[in-house]
Amino acid sequence: MRVEVHNSIDNSHRFALESDSGFTIGRAPGSQVRLESDYVSLTHLYIDRISSGWRARVAPDAQPVQINNSIVRPGQFVRLLTRSTILLAQFVVQLDDATDDASARPDRFAELHRLQHRLHTLTLDRLDLRRLPVTHDGPAPNDLRAVDDAIEHALRNDLRPEIFGDARTRSRLLAFAVCQRLESANAKPTSAPEEALPARSRVALPAPNPVLEQQAQTCVARVRAALGNAPDQDVSHVYSEERVAAAVAAVETRLSGPLIEFIISRFLKKLTCDLVFGLGPLQDLLEMPDVDEIMIVEPSVVFIERRGRLVRSSRTFVNDQTLISIIERIVSPLGRRIDRSQPLVDARLKDGSRINAVIPPLAIKGPCLTIRKFSRRGAALDLLVRERRSLPPAAAALLDAAVRARKNILVAGGTGAGKTTLLNALGRAVPPSERLITVEDSAELQLEHPHVVALEARPPNSEGAGEYTIRDLVRNALRMRPDRIIVGE
Template identity: 40%
Template sequence: MKVLVQNTLTNRQWVAFDRAAGFSIGRDSGCEVRLDSRFVSAVHARVERADRGWEIEVLPGANPVEIDGKQLSSGQKALITGPARMRIMEFVLTLIDEERPTRQVDLSEQLNELQNLLHANVLRRLDLRAGWSPSEFSPEEAEQLNRLVDDLLLGEFRSQVFESELTPLIIRRAMRSRLGDWVFRRISGEKKEPAAWQTLGQNADMEAAVRAAVLKVASRLGLAENRPLPPNAEDIIDAGFEGAVAPVVQEMLENVRTYLAASYLKKSLYDIIFGLGPLEDLLRSPSITEIMVTTPSQIYIERNGRIVRVAQAFPSAESAISVIERIVAPLGRRIDRSRPLVDARLRDGSRVNAIIEPLAVRGPCITIRKFPVFHVSVEDLLRWGSITRPAVALLRACVLNKCNILISGGTGSGKTTLLNVLSAMIPGSERLITIEDSAELRLQQEHVVSLETKPPNVEGTGEYRIRDLVRNALRMRPDRIIVGECRGDEAVDMLQAMNTGHRGSMTTSHANSALDAISRLETMVLMGADIPLAAVRRQIAQAIHLVVHLERISTGERMVYQISEVTGLHPHTGEVELRDIMLARRFADGLRLHPTGYMPTFLPEMVDRGFLELRSWFEQVRA
């Protein structure tokens, strides 16, 4: 275990420990990882090797420790199964386990090879290419496929699947997949019938036995069928799955274990042939926010702000390209060597970017920004610590007062999520028009017109950009226009809309701060129109009322970091001026949005119209 320490007060960094052994953390000189601070106990915590990783224990009487954004109080223990980030007062410790469990890795690679070999055998015997379309199969041919796969599993592949050291891994993966599917259905409330290919070869009695086993595992993890699932259900499963599944599998009848192993390999195969391949299970995981296919054999996910590699892989580059084609074809888009990159969306609204050769040197690359399975609400943001109640009250008043709002932040900072939440505050009586490259916004109101850009066709014609749609939206009698993201010359028309009676409009922009967002907006306007800079700045100062900036902090959490009013132009330099209304400050319990003391110029108007009750707002601030 290698331990890197950073003192956030002095910014000093050093390697404190680098040995294949347990260690103690504390102020005492006898501790292997010594942290010189009066807030750190003599022996604050111990880290020891465990069966499935490393176990950390915070000793009684010690101050709490934060591990990957989760607090661990004195006397508590936690299991670390991969790289971890730990905060003890002013110290941030990065724990890296460089001793990979090689045997488990070898088995995972062997299982991937087995699945790839099964896929290749099926394609060869049916005389199909890797990137064929599932629409080419009739129900009769699908049944023929299922019989062929049964013959392969019970014949050529029997010993590898049912009688080798891979068998326990296959059964564990099968149970984890089934448990993940159970969690998804519980959280999403999905009731639609599965596609025909998803039930190929299923046996009702065996499925009932497997479902009973899944519920037993869930029960051992404290997750009950008749009680609501906690928000961190998948974290609970990850932490305790291995210990909970082993006794349940041992109790299974042999024929149920055989069916479970076979059904898992069938599912993996049919996902590739008919669905989105290894992405299917990842897309159904509620806690995964991003899926990144670096190469067909390397897939990473983001969960709880951390990026980790997963065991899933595509069998070939051709199958990965086939999946990309299945995603973009229903949207009228295409991808090939002459047009090797594409933006698209999945049916649930998740945003997809794909790039292939010759631009992607190592093979097809896919990035999916997942939509949450549930609508994120203000209460969710409050529970996650992404925003404070005073900030919510202020932003709600600004939305009702029809302030024009620019939301800024870096990639993955939560701009679209906040835009969705703010849009939900708009009265249902207003006519809204949303404009996006790939439709991601999910507005709750009834009177909504959603517009989406269109790329050029094969002849290079028929393209409609955001700028074209903004211009057209002005003729559609909107009360408000919401642009998913301003990234180019459409900023000209967006400002024109805000300045010509369409108050209350909103958009987002990539930027490192609220001030940077204004600078970027200036640049984007200059890209689209031959206008003097002074005139551009006047337009911005008149059009934008509020800039809300989001940050993704070191723990991976996203938060509203800055709320600023555009107050006008500087009398000497002519630059657009901002005044911070609320700004993130560090307190003992971490970063928190806090009022600066400045009151926005439109505050009296919001109070007079009853959108903000000043006394209760001050009480919330003081609390």
């Protein structure tokens, strides 16, 4: 069992343990996985090896723990999955069973990355992409068809033996392709991507063979049924690659050779076309409603935060330059630029999502990119209590009373702790007759209030002029007859 710990307060991530036998998680110095927090018991969890895998037991005197989206109470047992997530205080503990096939996950990522790189290179060799103009509205149909034909030629000739001739590679790619179709079918954006990103980022492949496409959809429906979900359910939380791979393996023997080739080819074509014309692997991730944050450590290593869990994605970029070019496609419409003289960009997309990009020489391992997606789903205090269960009823009542009594409130917390969510909820408790002025370093608040003036600080321009700090804006806000001022770093 491999154990990694993420601290949501200081945003640190560490490898904690790798063990073939049982261990404990707690605050005590003797705990094999030590979590230093007053909200963690001396011995909070026992992780035991059993004949069928692993199980976790919460200590009798400890507080309840969330394990794989389920609350486990003191003294209770729960069997762990191949990949399990434990939420305890500010810690996210990721458990990976190293004895399972999950230990080969990095190899699968590397294999997909290598094939994607070769396919991209072969496509570039056959086409002069400088002669394929891309307008603001996206690639022209003829140009997209030319790229599609080039990819098809590479798949049927240069790459056919290693993709379709090797059973293991074919099965892995089929699992990746089906997983991507499942996620795309479930993608109902919480914020409109067309408002956040340039129009050219949206790439639609040429129409597929209708018969094979119908058979592919039937295959996806079978896999979904094997996962135990109805077509209209929100099932993105079950799309771990291990579960999808197992479900695909169960139906693969009933699929014809042409259908398998069709599904894999469409998958690889989309990856390559997104790289050539769109935003590459970011394209689907930005449209998935349950992905809150996208973290690209380096071109071949991409992590996402999904439903509070930090997991590694199978998506990769071809190389450093490809990732840099996609970063440029995102920041250019915002009037920003990034290069070696200005290797850092922190900006806000039109929908409120935050983007932070760092390239060499500041980024040692290569360009890295972080996108925190903005959700349009507002949350009142009662919603935080009833549905999200992130706030006790007594605390919500106290905060609501404090807002109505016009008390000063300080909201602090680590990255991703929910500061903006809480402030938006508090804003709903402000009477509509009052005038609000917000002052932020980078505008993130989306207050549902009829009378809001939003101000955003501005850094100096290339000549060192035009800077307006938060202090300047607060001083100005006091002259705007505010009933309340909200200041955010």
